[in-house]
Amino acid sequence: MKIRKDNIFTIFIKVLPDIFRGAPVHFVYMNVVALVYSVLWFAIVPANNYMFDTLIKAIDKQVSVNDAIVSILIVFVVLTTQHIFNGLNAYNNMYQYFKVRGFLHRRIHKKIDQLTAIDFENPNVLTDINKSMNGCENAMLLVNIIMNMLVFYIPQLLFYSIYFYSLNPYLVLLVFLIFIPQAISSILQSKYHVNLEQEIAPIRRELDNYDNCIVGHSFLKETRLLRVYGYFMKLYKNTQFILNHKSYKVEKKVALLRLYMALMTMAGYIGVLYILLYTMLNGSISIGSFGAVFISLTSLLSIIKEITFGSFSTLSKNFGTVLNYMNHMNTKVTEKISEQEIDFSKGIDIRNVSFQYPNTNTLAIDNINLHIRNKETIAIVGENGAGKSTLARLLLGLYQPQRGTIIMGSVQNKADYPYISKKNISAVFQKYQRYALTVEENIRISDIKNNYEVLRQLQNVELDTSSKKLPEGLQTLLSREFGGIDLSGGQWQRLAIARGLYRIHDLIILDEPTAAIDPLEETKIFKMFNDVSKDKTAVIITHRLGSAKIADRIIVMEGGRIVEEGTHDTLMEQKGKYAYMFNEQVKWYEHEVQYEKN
Template sequence: MTKAFGHLIRFVWTYGKGLLFLTSTLTVLLGVMPVIMLWLSKETINEVARLIQHPAMDYSTILLLLLLQFMVTMLTSIFMNTQEYLNGKLTNVLEHAAQSSVLQKVISAPLFYFDLPEFYNHLERVNDSPGHRLLSPLRQAFEIGRIFITISGYLVFLLTVHWSLVLLSLLAAIPMFLVQMKFGKRNFWLKFGLTPLVRDMEYTRSLLKDRHSAKEIRLFGLGSYLLNRWSEAFSHQFTEILKILRKQQRAEIGMDGLTALFYSGAAMIMIWLIQTTPIQIGQFVAIGQAVQGTQGLTNQLSTLLAKVFEEMLYANDFFRFLDYKHPESENQAKGTEPFPAALKKGITLENVTFSYVDTTTSVLQNIQLHIKPGEKIAIVGENGSGKSTLVKCLMGLYPLAKGDIRFDDVSIRQLAPDQLHKNMTVIFQDFLKYAYTLRDNIGFGDITRLEDTDAMNEVAATTGVAEIAQNLREGYATFLGRFLQEGEDLSGGQWQKIALARALFRQGTIIILDEPTAALDPLMELEVYKLVRDLTESKTTIFISHRMAAARMADRIIVMENGRIAESGTHGELMASNGTYARMYESQAQWYA
């Protein structure tokens, strides 16, 4: 917890040290103000009492005291509102910094992290207004400082009257603090345990609200089922929270009764003091205010201390997320070597073996493969044979458990990841359809050349996207889809051409197509692959498909089964061998008849 508090102070100081200094100064001033007001009230009441006894007495002192009370009241208001403004500003600064830190962690995380439910659960926990949650313990610490200053002033005043008043004013704070801390801890761990349920609930709710899922939900009549699923999860979460809340409120009722009991004891002492010592009426009123104020503030102090403890559990979880590092990430490529300017020997895979994190089954087993520069390779096989996993290893997205991948003579472990990715172009099966403009959807292939209009027009013309742009209301500035704005909906084939244009805009030396045409009919798929072959004549191209007809356009076909290379050769050679490829091809031949 101490380590987390140190992280928090450094984090806040880094992004808001000026605001933090001003807030600290105002906290001290606000802590002193109630004590000053208590003294002014006592003196005012005493002066009024003297004026009642001596009507002819000059009342200029009373006017001065009232003026000072007015000034203290106005200054308190100014300080409080200024502090509230600074807190709001600091909250926004920290919210931006905290969310940026979380997003930076997400975008820099290895791809295999997204196969880990624990990573998603952790992300869900820290993603709830992190800036506000991180500032909360500091705001409470400032409030604790203010209250402590005020209580100290009250206690000094009460100590001048009788030591027992100090004791009775403080006794109620101890059990209140213990109760609040106990339930603060319970609340945090309840939220911690409910995270998977909350993720399920939020996912179900997003399905009900999402435009793309709306069609299927209506067609299959899933609306009521999903609504009930969400409702049951919500009710379970709400029930668990209420259980703790009910116990907490009962405990706090008991603590309020204890506070009232101690105040009654203080009142008895005050009556005893009136009988045994000469006390002015102003001092009597001030004693009552000081006792009541001290008890109220000590209860607040106990609640705030417990709240700080609870929020520091969140802060600790937040910084643990930023420091999250799975042991397997040590195998991730972290080299610094540049990518070969032009491949001369090609790509070599030596005994490549891969297993998903926290599993013992190998998805890829001892893959041996050499790809010549400029060669067109088709990787085919049934679903689950390891095709997509192989190319993800090739792209450096998954760390190798064993073996190596070399580009010419440079190991993938020696290559700088950004250099590797810069020289690769890929279209995935689930390629993204950005709800931005057509220009963005192409330019995201190489964000550094987003304003290179000539290059964009060139790839648009060769892929057929230029014809799509001509039919859009605002050409390349048209938003696609209707998620962000009233944009244009496109067909699957049109999106396919845009994805191809984005890939070619990157100008990578290695082109990878990971079943991007799976959603198209077989004949349309052939057309796309023919276009790709024509446009990537001099580039090394690897395309994955479970459709055999498209593979015929490759220089060489790799057949995968159960994470291994089962066959390798040209279409003619594999058909002649009458093995797995021939069987798969013949079973699909009717599609193209």
């Protein structure tokens, strides 16, 4: 749900509970301190008034020197207490900022966790996430600024108004005339900045992407080797130019607006001084009152400036990102039913399943029908882009098919069916993750509470755990960035497979996790995998057809469809696509062996 029509105050009401919940006691304490500070801030005006009048009377000997000293002391005490509360205020703001920021970040992460895998294939969702991270801190700022208005600035204006009214009612009118142009300016600025934020958020994400390509650790080796620094730098510069150009245009408009409004404020200021002088000269107010008001005018003007140029301008600049935060928190998430154990005794039924990625116009999976028997090992083969990984993700329930149903026991995966986390499913992906954790944590990450046989899984995948390779055994940290060691690509893949096997499962999917392992080793791993998965349902996706032979059945995919299926022998007899691909691979290996011999 996109929030479009909200204004600063309705958004304030909506985000207030979030900010309050982040640090409730502190929120109350902070605002009480700000209110007391507000009273003290104003108290200097009557204190000055009293001091000036007493000093003038002391010169005329109407009061004693002691009275004069007391009047100065009063000003001194008010000023000192003001400073103390100012410090308290600053400290409170800082403390509350860190506490609430942590709380809001956790909320955003929780929300992201509720999104489904397919949401992440949608660029708009990625943009929203990026924008909401900016927005959450600004949501905090928005609440703090408005609360500050309510407990500090508005009481100030009220005190000043009463005081000025008591001197001359016209003074109040003029003060508000100073304020109005500033308020109009702030509303307009807010509008400009909201529009700007909506426009530049995708550009900023693009810029971050190029930035990552230039300085990101994972890109470094490839970008250095390919010498593409210049290429990305050019893209970065162009995008930055567009971003800056759009921002400059809006900032220029805002600067002009502020200039006009500042001129109007100055006119009002001169008006107030004129009335004051006139009122003093006709004897309606004392010299002390004139002095106190004259000094307080500077203070009042700084308050109005702070409200409009400072607080309101910050608010208006960042208002757009707060809307993004709200939009993200209001994103409709697929209804999630807590974890369930799936009954695979009747196998898996894939019925008329079709699937299309967001923002594409072709089907990645095109009307697939397949029954996978319980404890069967299926190999899925096919050329790049045939739909193998997409089918795997549908089986895992990461994506929901737009048409058709996948039935696993009592659970169905189909459009608009509630999302269910599955307890007894495991997988190893093509792009598995390399966690900067210890070896043991890398394996146990999905089930950290239980201590199954980590070592056995490492032996299964034949990962060398000797002290030469892993100086601290299972507790060896795998990350150079944090002072640990790194593994080779093949070793990381073995570790990822061990992680997949470690998770208790009845269905396991290996989506080509063996690309960095040589063909002979891969066959060995698949044989081992076949042994340990005898009583499990297993799906293996591979490009090396020699490895597919170990499966009970081979599925050949092309253009999102199943074009052949059977055992290795029956498929070879059919002399179709599989036989062709297999023979081509054999020829290639024979050629490689011959080449090695020569």
